[in-house]
Amino acid sequence: xxxxxxxxxxxxxxxxxxxxxxxxxKQMGKxxxxxxxxxxxxxxxxxxxxxxxxxxxxxIKSVFLYQG
Numbered sequence: 001x002x003x004x005x006x007x008x009x010x011x012x013x014x015x016x017x018x019x020x021x022x023x024x025x026k027q028m029g030k031x032x033x034x035x036x037x038x039x040x041x042x043x044x045x046x047x048x049x050x051x052x053x054x055x056x057x058x059x060i061k062s063v064f065l066y067q068g
Contacts, residue, residue: 015041
């Protein structure tokens with residue numbers, strides 16, 4: 001349960017940092033770089049979620065294919 005909360009805090013932290021950097025860059029007139037930062041943050045979060053989904057499917061597979 002503790003690790004589930006950690007993942008949520010990691011994703012929220014990445015979102016807050018990306019939003020701050022995006023707003024600062026947009027105010028400076030660097031919209032293209034701000035979009036690149038947002039896309040990079042999204043890709044990082046996507047990889048975190050995909051890694052956890054792969055782990056979940058592996059656990060489900062081990063439950064249903066238990067042969068002990």
